[in-house]
Amino acid sequence: MRRNWFLLLTMGFGFAFLYVPILLLMIYSFNESRLVTVWAGFSAKWYGALLRDEQMLGAAWMSFRIAVVNASLATILGTLAALAMVRFGRFRGRTLFSGMLSAPLVMPEVITGLASLLLFVALEQLLGWPQGRGMTTITIAHITFSTAYVAVVLQSRLQGMDRSIEEAAMDLGARPAKVFLLITIPVIAPALVAGWLLSFTLSLDDLVIASFVSGPASSTLPMVVFSSVRLGVSPEINALATILVLTATVAILIAGWMMTRQERASQKLTEKREQQMG
């Protein structure tokens, strides 16, 4: 095929556009100077400063805990929702359900944040729960939108899944719960991992919704970063950004590697079965 230079050029531009800013940020995190745009030599001192910043560390720890709880519960809820959408055909209220599952994906964050806060205030007035706002309210708000993302990931996996093994197990007398635990879960495991990681990152990343539903004593990492970034560029934030980006990259690489390995294994299994049958 003839090389299409126009296509190659625009693709190169697109990928450069995506990656150059992050790479620059990483390079300048090792800059000696406090001035972000002047290169004054290599130094890792901003990483040291970051490690001594107690406010930042406290916020990071809080964000981490929220993200773990959020990811775990959202994965459960999202999986249930995806099962209902893919497996149960038509049921009463399905249209509303699918609406509730896709709207959080596009809803502007300021609206979701304000709405969640007003709900928590109203609930506190009526029921006395949740008392004040903080980790609990942030976690609940995060689970709500993370569930929608997990449901998307799992729906596509469940749709693409070969159901013959499940059917075989049922025919051999296994009960639905057992089939689900022993067959469905292992088959959709890569999607579960992807969904968990996705909701973990979404939660770790959220500034707007957390700002609305947090209390005075609870600042998440993005909130601390935002208030510092508002004042301008700082090398300490560059160091933090580098750590976050590298962690995310490593996590994704591991998840991707696991998924391809699993896919290959199941492909081999199918091929083997086909050979035996044919």
Add this chain to the structure above:
Amino acid sequence: MTAEPAPGAAPVSRPPEILPGMAPWRMWLDAQIRHNGRRLVILVPYVWLLLFFVLPFAIVLKISFAEFRVGVPPYTALIDFTQDAYLRLTLALSNYKYMLDDEMYVIAYLNSLRIAGISTVLALLIGYPMAYGIARAPKGPRTILLFLVILPFWTSFLIRVYAWMGILKGNGLLNTFLIWTGVIDQPLTIMGTEWAVFIGIVYSYLPFMVLPLYATLEKLDPSLLEAAHDLGCRPWKAFLTITLPLSVPGIIAGSMLVFIPSVGEFVIPELLGGADTFMIGRVLWNEFFLNRDWPVASAVAVAMLLMLVVPIMIFQNIQAKQAEAAEERS
């Protein structure tokens, strides 16, 4: 898709209701799961989303009709009992009237729509060739390229916007580079203008544009293009008459995924824009955090939602259609 039973295998049978030697609690549990499992699977996420996603919007609507007062909570009740124990319903339309009368709100709404619209077009212009190129790439590189598109989405949104602050500001990296190469001799002012906001939005939402486009372009039947080529159609014409029309669903889905969240974007105009790039998300934020006027903030949110109802419906329609198509295929 049931496989033929292997010769000699026991005839296919449904599980018997009671197995000998089974503990009573297990039988009870099994019966529960069989009868109510389905309902439970639907009900748990359903109730959660109703309670924490739908109900909040009803409350926003309610409070948008309340009036501001000093106290906790900072709004008046709509329904209360008068001294004669009559139920009284007070709907204050003042928030909406205030919003329509004050030019600032109308300008902010129009500004948001315009900025989101221009950014969506720019994202489409950059994202389409990328998606097309990825869909055409051989299988190995294609996986890597797709991975490279998705990866930024996994890194912090705030950090990615922040990265542009160091590049775009007056003495930032872009100006330093351009002056050093001699392209310009006066630093460009990008930071604080609408252009910075366009760049920020396109940069942050580009993966959302590329992925749906890639999904439709990848499914495209290559024999159509071959047929066109054999009949003497020029590549550009084949693209315009075959590829482009067939990728319309992807274009719409990607555009909605970029447009809808950008209308209410807060972080990007706050960090990259200036005082004149006033978008509605910022107005809502300020109304809530600076003025502490919850009723007006709620009215702003309701108006924003009304503006977005049509695009959100279109997006949901596409989602439903895709799900149906996927079901038919399987």
